[in-house]
Structure formats: C-alpha cells, structure tokens
Amino acid sequence: MVSFTFDGNPLKAPAGCTVAAALLAGGVSTFRTTPVSGMPRAPYCMMGACFDCLVEIDGVPNRQSCLITVETGMQVRTQRGLRSLAAQDRETQHAK
Amino acid sequence: MPNDRFDIAIVGAGPAGMSAAIAASRHGASVVVLDEQRGPGGQIYRAITSAPARRRDMLGPDYAAGQPLAESFRACGARHITDAAVWQVTPEGAVHYLHQGATSTLQADRIVLCSGAMERPFPIPGWTLPGVLTAGAAQILLKSADVVPTEPVVLAGCGPLLYLLGWQYVRAGVPIRALVDTTSMQDYRRALPHLGGALAGWRYLKKGLALMRVLKRAGVPFHTGAQDLAAEGSDAVTALSFTVGGQQHRIATSTLLLHHGVVPNTQFTWSLRADHHWDDAQLCWQPDADAWGALSIPGISVAGDGLGIGGALAAALQGELSALGALHSLGRITMTERDRLAAPLQSELRRQLRIRPFLDALYRPKKANRVPADDVIVCRCEEVTAGAIRQFVELGCHGPNQAKAFGRCGMGPCQGRQCGLTVSELIADARGVSPAEVGYFRIRPPIKPISLGELAGPA
Amino acid sequence: MNTSDLIVIGGGLVGTALAYGAARGGAQVIVLDEGDDAFRASRGNFGLVWVQGKGFGMAPYARWTLRSATRWPELAAALAEETGIDVQLRQPGGFHFCFSEEEMHSRQERMQRICDDLGGEYCYEMLDHAALAAKLPGIGPDVAGASHTPMDGHVNPLKLLRALHTACQLRGVRLHGGHRTSRITRTAEGYEVEAGDQRFRAARVVLAAGLGNRELAAQVGLHAPVQPNRGQVLVSERVSKFLDHPTTYVRQTDEGTVQLGDSMEDVGLDDGTTADVLSTIARRGVRSFPALQSLRLVRAWGALRVMTPDGYPIYQESTQCPGAFVVTCHSGVTLAANHVFSIAPWIAGGDPPAGIQVFTGDRFLDPNQTFHHAH
Numbered sequence: 001m002v003s004f005t006f007d008g009n010p011l012k013a014p015a016g017c018t019v020a021a022a023l024l025a026g027g028v029s030t031f032r033t034t035p036v037s038g039m040p041r042a043p044y045c046m047m048g049a050c051f052d053c054l055v056e057i058d059g060v061p062n063r064q065s066c067l068i069t070v071e072t073g074m075q076v077r078t079q080r081g082l083r084s085l086a087a088q089d090r091e092t093q094h095a096k
Numbered sequence: 097m098p099n100d101r102f103d104i105a106i107v108g109a110g111p112a113g114m115s116a117a118i119a120a121s122r123h124g125a126s127v128v129v130l131d132e133q134r135g136p137g138g139q140i141y142r143a144i145t146s147a148p149a150r151r152r153d154m155l156g157p158d159y160a161a162g163q164p165l166a167e168s169f170r171a172c173g174a175r176h177i178t179d180a181a182v183w184q185v186t187p188e189g190a191v192h193y194l195h196q197g198a199t200s201t202l203q204a205d206r207i208v209l210c211s212g213a214m215e216r217p218f219p220i221p222g223w224t225l226p227g228v229l230t231a232g233a234a235q236i237l238l239k240s241a242d243v244v245p246t247e248p249v250v251l252a253g254c255g256p257l258l259y260l261l262g263w264q265y266v267r268a269g270v271p272i273r274a275l276v277d278t279t280s281m282q283d284y285r286r287a288l289p290h291l292g293g294a295l296a297g298w299r300y301l302k303k304g305l306a307l308m309r310v311l312k313r314a315g316v317p318f319h320t321g322a323q324d325l326a327a328e329g330s331d332a333v334t335a336l337s338f339t340v341g342g343q344q345h346r347i348a349t350s351t352l353l354l355h356h357g358v359v360p361n362t363q364f365t366w367s368l369r370a371d372h373h374w375d376d377a378q379l380c381w382q383p384d385a386d387a388w389g390a391l392s393i394p395g396i397s398v399a400g401d402g403l404g405i406g407g408a409l410a411a412a413l414q415g416e417l418s419a420l421g422a423l424h425s426l427g428r429i430t431m432t433e434r435d436r437l438a439a440p441l442q443s444e445l446r447r448q449l450r451i452r453p454f455l456d457a458l459y460r461p462k463k464a465n466r467v468p469a470d471d472v473i474v475c476r477c478e479e480v481t482a483g484a485i486r487q488f489v490e491l492g493c494h495g496p497n498q499a500k501a502f503g504r505c506g507m508g509p510c511q512g513r514q515c516g517l518t519v520s521e522l523i524a525d526a527r528g529v530s531p532a533e534v535g536y537f538r539i540r541p542p543i544k545p546i547s548l549g550e551l552a553g554p555a
Numbered sequence: 556m557n558t559s560d561l562i563v564i565g566g567g568l569v570g571t572a573l574a575y576g577a578a579r580g581g582a583q584v585i586v587l588d589e590g591d592d593a594f595r596a597s598r599g600n601f602g603l604v605w606v607q608g609k610g611f612g613m614a615p616y617a618r619w620t621l622r623s624a625t626r627w628p629e630l631a632a633a634l635a636e637e638t639g640i641d642v643q644l645r646q647p648g649g650f651h652f653c654f655s656e657e658e659m660h661s662r663q664e665r666m667q668r669i670c671d672d673l674g675g676e677y678c679y680e681m682l683d684h685a686a687l688a689a690k691l692p693g694i695g696p697d698v699a700g701a702s703h704t705p706m707d708g709h710v711n712p713l714k715l716l717r718a719l720h721t722a723c724q725l726r727g728v729r730l731h732g733g734h735r736t737s738r739i740t741r742t743a744e745g746y747e748v749e750a751g752d753q754r755f756r757a758a759r760v761v762l763a764a765g766l767g768n769r770e771l772a773a774q775v776g777l778h779a780p781v782q783p784n785r786g787q788v789l790v791s792e793r794v795s796k797f798l799d800h801p802t803t804y805v806r807q808t809d810e811g812t813v814q815l816g817d818s819m820e821d822v823g824l825d826d827g828t829t830a831d832v833l834s835t836i837a838r839r840g841v842r843s844f845p846a847l848q849s850l851r852l853v854r855a856w857g858a859l860r861v862m863t864p865d866g867y868p869i870y871q872e873s874t875q876c877p878g879a880f881v882v883t884c885h886s887g888v889t890l891a892a893n894h895v896f897s898i899a900p901w902i903a904g905g906d907p908p909a910g911i912q913v914f915t916g917d918r919f920l921d922p923n924q925t926f927h928h929a930h
Binding site for chain 3: 035060062082083084085086
Binding site: 493494553 | 566595732790792815830837849
C-alpha cells in the first residue's frame with residue numbers, strides 16, 4: 001500500500017493505481033472547482049479525455065490524476081479554480 | 097529533431113494497434129508502437145498484462161481474450177514506447193510525443209492510428225456533478241485498480257457496455273440500485289429486421305440475453321423506456337430522476353454511471369484534415385478510409401474503433417489488415433501476397449461486423465440525450481449551455497467553429513472531446529440540416545497537453 | 556428581401572465593423588459571409604489594439620493607427636451599451652521586448668523616426684532591463700529591455716466579433732452566412748451580387764472579404780493584390796493574473812489564458828501549425844517570462860493575415876464603378892474604431908475621411924516601385 005495525503009489528510013492506496021482511482025477509493029468527492037464558475041468537479045471519463053480530474057500534485061497544479069500513478073508521500077490537493085503561475089506560490093503561501 | 101526512424105509507427109496499443117504491430121513485425125518491418133499507458137491493451141483490455149487471475153475471471157471472457165494478444169504483442173519485436181502522449185502526427189510522417197517530461201519526435205514511412213473510441217457525451221441535466229461517471233470510467237477503475245463503488249450505484253443509458261458493466265459488478269458483489277435503460281419496445285421493433293439470419297447475430301443476442309438474466313437473477317431493478325433523465329444534487333450527485341410512460345421516478349444514489357455508446361476518437365484524423373463523413377447509423381463522424389484503413393492523407397491509415405465502432409475483435413482484424421496494406425505500399429509484400437493473407441481476415445471481419453446494424457438500431461442513443469434542453473451544459477470545460485449555442489446559431493453561426501469563436505465551446509483542454517458531437521448535432525438541429533452539412537470543430541495539435549517548457553525544449 | 560442600400564461582402568471584423576458603422580448612420584445593410592470553414596482571419600488574431608512601431612516610413616499609417624486607438628474607447632462603450640457585451644478593452648500601455656542591445660538600438664531608431672515623422676504626437680520610452688523588471692516583475696534575464704508606449708492596449712477579439720455581429724443584428728443588418736460571393740455586376744441602380752444561390756442588390760457595395768478581395772476587386776475595377784501570410788499562436792490553460800499589459804508576443808486574456816505569438820510565414824493558403832515554429836514561439840515566451848514554462852498548452856492555431864505588398868491597408872472607391880469600395884487591412888482589431896466611425900460613413904455615401912488618400916490599391920500598379928511588407 002502507498003501512503004499519500006489529500007488536502008493534508010492521510011490516505012492509502014494499492015501501489016500502481018492512478019491518483020484518481022486512489023482518491024475515489026478514499027472517498028474524495030470534489031477534485032477541483034472550475035475556473036469559470038467555481039462549480040465542483042470530479043472524474044468523469046477516467047481516460048484523460050474530460051480534464052475534470054485535475055488536482056494539484058506536489059505543488060504542480062492542474063494535473064490529470066487519472067493518468068498519474070500514485071506514489072508514496074505524494075501531496076495531492078484540490079485544484080481550486082485558476083492555477084497560479086509558479087508552483088512555488090503554494091509553498092510560499094504555506095510557509096506564512 | 098527526429099531521432100528515430102521506422103517503417104511503421106502505430107499510435108495506440110489496444111487490440112488494433114497490437115495486431116497491426118504483430119503482423120507488421122512478422123513481415124520484417126521496423127515497427128514502433130506508442131501508447132499512453134504503461135502496459136498494452138488500450139481501454140478494452142486495460143491492464144490485461146497486470147491483471148491477477150481473479151480479476152480477469154470476474155471481468156469475463158471477452159476481457160480475458162486480450163491476454164494472448166498482449167502476449168503475442170510483447171513477443172513480436174516491435175518497439176513499444178509506453179507512457180508516451182502523442183501530441184502531433186503530421187502528413188509528412190512525423191510523430192511528436194511527450195515522454196518522461198520531454199518532447200521527442202520520430203519519423204515513420206507509414207503511420208497507423210489506433211486511438212480507438214471514447215464514450216459518447218451524455219449531456220443530461222447534472223451530468224457534470226461529482227459522482228457522475230461514464231460506464232467506461234467505471235470499467236477502467238475496475239480493470240486498473242479493483243476500485244468499485246461502496247454505495248449502491250445506478251447505471252443509466254443503453255448499450256452492451258452498460259449491461260456488461262452491470263454483469264461485472266454483480267460478479268464483483270457491487271450493489272446496483274437500478275439499471276435505468278433508455279431502450280424501449282420501439283427500439284426492439286426497429287432493430288429486429290436488422291438481425292437477419294446470420295448465426296453470429298443470434299449468438300450475440302443469446303449472449304446478451306444471458307447477461308441480462310444474470311442481472312435479473314441478482315435482483316437488479318430494471319426500468320426500461322426511461323426518458324427525461326436528470327442527475328440531481330448540488331455539490332455531488334444525490335439522485336437520478338427519470339420518467340417511464342409519463343410516470344416520474346427518482347432513485348437516490350451517490351454514484352451514477354452513464355453510457356449510451358462509444359464513438360470513434362477522431363482527434364488525430366481531424367487534426368490531419370483527413371476527409372470524414374457523418375454516419376447516421378452510428379451518429380458519429382468517421383474518417384473516409386479504404387479497405388486497408390488508408391485515409392485521404394497518403395501514408396496514414398486508421399484501424400479499429402477509430403474507423404467506426406466495431407468492437408475489439410473487429411479492431412484486431414482491422415489492425416492486421418492495415419499492417420498488410422502498409423507492408424504492401426512499402427513494397428515489403430506483393431499485392432498477391434497481401435490479398436491472399438487478407439482474404440480470411442476480411443471474411444472474418446465481415447462476420448464480426450454483421451451484428452452492427454442491429455446493435456446500432458437497437459441502442460441508438462436518444463435524441464434528448466444528444467441534443468439537450470437550453471439549460472444543460474454542453475461544453476463541460478467552458479460551461480457553455482445548449483441555449484447559448486442556440487443563440488449563436490440565431491446570431492448567424494452556421495457551424496461549430498463560428499460557435500466556438502462566439503462562445504468558447506470547444507476551446508477548453510478537452511479540445512471538444514466531450515462536446516464536439518453535441519455541438520455538431522445541436523447546430524444541425526437548430527438549422528434543420530444534417531450534421532454532415534454542419535461539420536465539426538477544427539481540431540489542432542497539441543492533441544495532448546504539453547507545457548511551454550516541454551515545447552520549448554532544453555534551454 | 557434581397558435589396559438594401561449597402562452590401563458588405565465579408566462578415567469578419569472588417570465587414571461587420573463597416574456594416575455596424577453604416578447601420579448607425581441609418582443605412583439598410585446586407586452582409587454576405589462564407590461558411591463555417593472559411594479562412595477567417597478574424598478568428599485568428601492576437602487582439603492587440605496596437606500603435607507602437609507601426610507606420611515606420613509611412614507616417615499616414617502611424618497617424619491612422621493612433622486615431623483608431625484614440626477612438627477605441629468610444630467603440631467599446633457603444634458596443635457595451637447596445638449589446639451588453641463587454642469586449643474587455645484595456646489600454647494600459649504596451650511593451651515590445653528586445654533580446655539584445657542591438658535589437659534595443661534598432662528599435663529605438665524605429666520609434667524615434669516615427670515620433671519625428673508625427674511631430675511630437677507620439678510618445679514612447681526605451682526601458683533597460685532593470686527599468687522593465689520594475690514594471691513587469693517576472694521578466695526573464697534574457698530580455699535586454701523594451702520599448703513602451705502608453706498608447707497600446709488589447710481587447711478580446713472574439714467578444715469583439717460577437718459584439719459586432721450582435722450590434723449589427725440589433726440594428727437590422729441582414730447577415731447571410733454560408734453565402735460565398737461569386738460575382739458582382741453593375742446595374743442601373745448600383746450593383747447585383749451573386750452569393751450562394753441568391754442575388755442581392757444595392758446602390759453600394761464594399762469588398763471586405765479578406766483574401767477573397769483579390770479576385771472580387773477585379774470585378775469592380777479595383778486592384779487588391781492581397782496575399783496570405785501565416786501567423787501561428789499558442790494558447791495556454793487559464794492562470795491567475797500575472798500580466799496586465801499587452802506585449803507584442805505575449806499577452807494574458809481576460810479569461811486568464813496566455814496567448815503567445817507569432818510568426819510571419821509565406822506558405823500560401825496553409826493555416827496549419829508546425830512543431831518547429833510552435834517550439835520557437837514557446838522558447839521566446841519562456842525567455843520573456845521564465846515562469847511560463849510550467850504552463851500547459853491547450854491549443855495552437857495558425858491563421859492567415861490578409862497582407863498587401865507593403866503591409867498597409869487599401870481603402871479605395873472604384874472610379875470605374877462608383878459606389879464600389881474595397882477595404883482591406885491586417886489589423887482589423889486596432890483599426891476597428893476607424894472602420895466604424897470614419898470608413899463606414901464614407902462607404903455609405905459621405906465624404907472620404909482625411910488621411911487615407913495614400914491607401915489606394917492602385918499604388919501597387921506602379922512599375923517603378925518594389926514593396927516589402929512591414930509588420
């Protein structure tokens with residue numbers, strides 16, 4: 001099993017599964033809120049064709065979680081609206 | 097810079113791609129196969145090489161049939177580039193792909209596109225709510241991660257894949273609260289003449305009915321002839337409402353699985369500006385192709401569901417035929433040899449495809465679920481509603497590209513995969529013409545997302 | 556009814572601006588537009604309302620451009636009021652980046668020459684790297700500096716197109732899409748235009764058909780030797796606001812996407828994209844703002860500019876066929892205000908505006924001149 005976090009909360013998933021599968025199995029409902037209107041979204045197609053499974057992984061925003069294998073220690077976060085330009089932004093925000 | 101050159105490049109390692117690679121390698125061509133996944137199989141045979149026996153058994157014999165194919169593929173000698181996202185294919189034979197965080201290019205004399213199919217968009221009210229997924233998505237979760245819903249699910253729509261998923265769920269012990277089928281008696285009446293006397297047809301029908309029997313014996317509640325489907329909820333789906341014979345129903349669920357068919361993935365073929373035609377039986381765009389899958393663009397062919405929906409076995413046959421076509425055009429086999437090898441494949445392909453008119457008629461997706469009411473979101477990425485698009489038509493938009501310019505539908509990251517068909521049909525319906533006259537979005541690379549840094553290359 | 560006071564051939568940014576302007580003056584207007592798959596330069600542009608650097612050695616063009624930029628707020632306000640659509644006009648001033656001292660030097664020479672030609676109407680400044688970094692945090696170390704003017708701005712070009720279409724519709728302009736014009740004939744009352752399978756009649760006709768003008772112009776005794784010139788553009792995912800000012804090669808739209816351009820290629824009627832040019836554009840973008848490197852592309856496109864041999868517009872009424880006009884330019888966004896407020900009234904029957912006499916198509920008939928299109 002692989003240990004990782006979602007919005008700071010610890011989750012576990014079998015090695016080799018995608019981040020999206022791991023999050024769904026972990027009971028996560030909202031993966032992102034849209035930049036257009038802020039409505040909540042979660043995976044729809046699971047094959048990289050809908051872009052609704054976007055989350056922030058280890059500081060990098062807008063990653064298609066259905067195409068990425070979950071790894072130990074990954075820090076996954078809800079993708080809230082627009083991404084910011086630099087991945088560092090989140091780290092500086094947390095440091096404050 | 098092109099750093100590799102091959103006789104044949106195959107995009108996609110599903111049944112078509114694997115078969116094409118096996119056949120092409122057998123005749124001595126240098127072959128490369130690029131696929132997004134780590135293991136071969138495409139979507140239909142997803143994770144087949146890593147599936148434990150228990151899971152293979154649960155998913156059924158049609159899935160298990162992918163294993164010998166995958167094994168032959170692995171042994172055939174073709175180069176297999178995994179975790180590769182192909183973002184552009186050019187008429188000159190360049191394949192640009194993203195691999196391990198960097199762009200690469202390879203060059204091939206012939207390209208076979210085997211990108212398969214995608215779920216048909218299912219724009220009903222609430223389809224964008226968390227907890228609403230496609231049946232295909234549910235199967236991918238099952239195949240790749242053994243992930244199943246823990247709460248009772250509702251399956252809604254029509255088509256063999258929906259019932260197959262239900263059957264797989266029953267075997268996996270997943271509680272199904274309801275199977276809401278949009279198929280009606282009228283659909284059966286329309287479809288039955290297409291069954292013909294073909295043995296394959298009756299065999300298929302028997303298989304389908306057996307599948308249904310398992311579902312019914314497991315106590316899955318069925319609702320048939322369902323209309324007015326809507327997913328309810330605010331932050332996530334909480335119920336599916338629908339009507340049957342005018343009577344309102346509402347079934348509580350936190351997981352709603354939708355499906356009303358798959359359609360060819362035409363992103364590459366449109367980006368190449370190959371000729372396409374609208375197929376009214378399958379209600380989708382199909383690239384124009386000859387008996388070998390060759391497109392109107394020289395040197396490029398398509399095999400598998402990307403040509404038109406035919407299923408995994410047909411895809412494998414088409415893959416092999418496309419390889420023979422490519423081998424002949426490269427001068428590696430003679431025309432006589434090609435035709436001799438092709439004959440049994442073509443005859444088997446005809447047999448496999450004989451069931452299609454029946455299935456296409458029986459499970460023809462309902463218009464209301466393809467051309468929705470004004471307040472339904474059509475473009476998920478940009479949140480453009482059907483009503484907004486109808487307004488653009490009134491403003492003078494004749495086709496999807498003008499509508500895209502006016503309202504951004506189709507401009508999001510999915511590049512029209514989830515809305516393209518709906519937009520074409522919606523505009524056609526508003527104008528009172530066939531989708532053939534309306535056309536499709538102008539699809540352009542990058543077909544898969546690539547970052548500026550990746551595109552810029554090393555500093 | 557297929558009769559009107561004015562027929563506008565072409566429903567893009569130029570055509571709809573002219574139609575709108577004419578309708579504002581009370582004219583009955585018909586617009587004839589091609590189908591969904593036409594080349595449509597209008598859909599492929601950067602949205603700049605750009606003044607700096609234009610009209611080098613052609614002062615009338617610099618003045619014409621400046622005039623349009625000055626009147627743009629009026630256009631934006633009129634469209635907002637009439638249609639409710641905010642075309643997101645922002646005129647905060649713009650930057651043209653230079654990547655070497657040599658580029659800085661030649662840019663300054665260019666800007667100064669234009670400034671001198673306009674006799675002081677034109678203000679600009681050259682900024683070195685440090686001064687630029689103070690105004691645009693995040694600018695890359697490779698950027699030697701930039702020319703900056705307060706005159707430059709940008710707009711959402713697709714909202715502009717929709718606003719013009721809507722404004723036209725609200726003012727009773729009849730737009731016929733899917734009607735490609737094939738033939739224009741002179742009649743007693745004016746002109747008859749065959750488009751699609753129909754015929755339309757009006758006293759006056761204006762050719763605003765982009766690349767199509769070349770063939771149509773000859774039918775009314777005009778000369779419009781336009782050629783396609785391809786530009787490729789990259790569009791990124793949406794990102795939180797980091798750039799308010801437009802720059803020649805990078806701008807952030809009101810939706811948050813980042814657009815990067817561009818190229819100038821003579822490839823005929825090919826509006827495709829090529830990996831090598833896209834790569835070059837990406838590289839320049841990342842050099843300009845290194846933080847952009849993590850940004851993902853959502854799409855790329857190519858579009859065909861409508862280019863005259865010297866790159867300057869053609870505004871001409873036919874002497875052979877009075878009442879027939881040709882209008883072409885490759886800056887349909889910047890010049891939109893002039894097209895609505897100055898050109899349209901002339902085409903509808905008023906006096907020609909000042910400053911456009913030099914922009915005839917006939918200038919290209921001079922055998923003693925060679926032409927080179929500036930950007």
